[in-house]
Amino acid sequence: MSLLGIDLGGTKLAAALFSEEGKILLREKYSLEQRKGCEVGKLIGETIISMMGSAEDAGDKVRSTGISVPGISNSGTGTVWAPNIPGWSDYPLLAEVKAITGKVPVTIDSDRACSVLGERWQGNARGCRNVVFIAVGTGIGAGILINDEILRGSNDIAGATGWMALSGPFESKYTGIGCFEYYASGEGIARTARELLAEEAGYSGELRHKPSDKITSYDVFSAYENGDKLSVRVIGKCIEFWGMAAANFVSLFNPEKIIFGGGIFGPARKFLPLIRKEAEKWAQPISITKVAFDVSQLGGDAGIYGAAFLALRKVDQHSELN
Numbered sequence: 001m002s003l004l005g006i007d008l009g010g011t012k013l014a015a016a017l018f019s020e021e022g023k024i025l026l027r028e029k030y031s032l033e034q035r036k037g038c039e040v041g042k043l044i045g046e047t048i049i050s051m052m053g054s055a056e057d058a059g060d061k062v063r064s065t066g067i068s069v070p071g072i073s074n075s076g077t078g079t080v081w082a083p084n085i086p087g088w089s090d091y092p093l094l095a096e097v098k099a100i101t102g103k104v105p106v107t108i109d110s111d112r113a114c115s116v117l118g119e120r121w122q123g124n125a126r127g128c129r130n131v132v133f134i135a136v137g138t139g140i141g142a143g144i145l146i147n148d149e150i151l152r153g154s155n156d157i158a159g160a161t162g163w164m165a166l167s168g169p170f171e172s173k174y175t176g177i178g179c180f181e182y183y184a185s186g187e188g189i190a191r192t193a194r195e196l197l198a199e200e201a202g203y204s205g206e207l208r209h210k211p212s213d214k215i216t217s218y219d220v221f222s223a224y225e226n227g228d229k230l231s232v233r234v235i236g237k238c239i240e241f242w243g244m245a246a247a248n249f250v251s252l253f254n255p256e257k258i259i260f261g262g263g264i265f266g267p268a269r270k271f272l273p274l275i276r277k278e279a280e281k282w283a284q285p286i287s288i289t290k291v292a293f294d295v296s297q298l299g300g301d302a303g304i305y306g307a308a309f310l311a312l313r314k315v316d317q318h319s320e321l322n
Contacts, residue, residue: 037087243278
């Protein structure tokens with residue numbers, strides 16, 4: 001018997017069949033190709049049918065399905081809010097999928113929750129019951145595992161870490177994405193570099209040779225490696241914010257591990273010792289000595305592993321009931 005894990009992103013859909021021991025048996029990847037609304041739902045349905053068929057062709061059967069979504073999964077209604085997918089403000093994904101899977105159970109959760117669960121199952125959080133996974137990509141979110149359970153909040157919104165207030169006073173530019181995300185996400189790194197370029201007319205460094213609106217976070221990282229002073233300022237501020245955010249999580253939740261993941265960690269993994277050093281300034285002094293800082297072992301696959309782990313947990317719960 002196998003598990004089906006599905007990881008929906010803003011631009012792609014990944015699916016994989018897993019053994020219950022966490023081995024990938026088959027995987028597929030599809031581009032969303034500008035799909036929206038029910039078109040994305042249809043692609044998920046077609047993918048499930050295809051993967052279930054592949055399992056049957058191999059003499060196997062899917063026991064349970066887990067789905068990771070890029071937004072908020074409402075556990076009470078089975079609906080999904082995904083801001084990067086047009087038409088998914090209250091999308092009835094669970095009902096659609098259940099109509100396809102029949103008696104095969106389905107579990108849906110946010111990408112941040114699935115990322116920490118993936119690391120808990122097959123990554124750098126194995127054996128841990130209290131972990132915070134800080135995902136830094138285009139935006140910033142956090143999967144928070146407390147006593148081996150996902151912290152959800154009253155409306156399944158817990159972990160919207162981009163809105164952490166790390167600098168005052170409040171400015172209106174933080175309204176849409178939050179203070180932390182404004183500066184220290186992938187887009188935030190590029191945004192801060194563009195703002196500094198506009199302010200510093202005398203700057204003649206590496207980033208000045210590229211149109212401002214084309215600058216990406218990876219341009220900033222590359223310029224940093226070459227000693228570009230503006231890029232050093234931008235990344236230095238990010239290190240400060242990443243450290244402050246980690247310190248807040250350490251003080252609030254006393255985790256065993258803080259894991260940084262997402263596309264930025266990546267190139268930012270080399271800064272982990274500096275991030276910890278910054279966190280040590282701010283965090284509860286006993287708790288910070290008890291926590292390990294790490295980067296994701298699973299990288300871009302954390303979400304799909306976490307989706308499969310959702311499926312595995314559903315199997316285990318069903319077995320306990322019987």
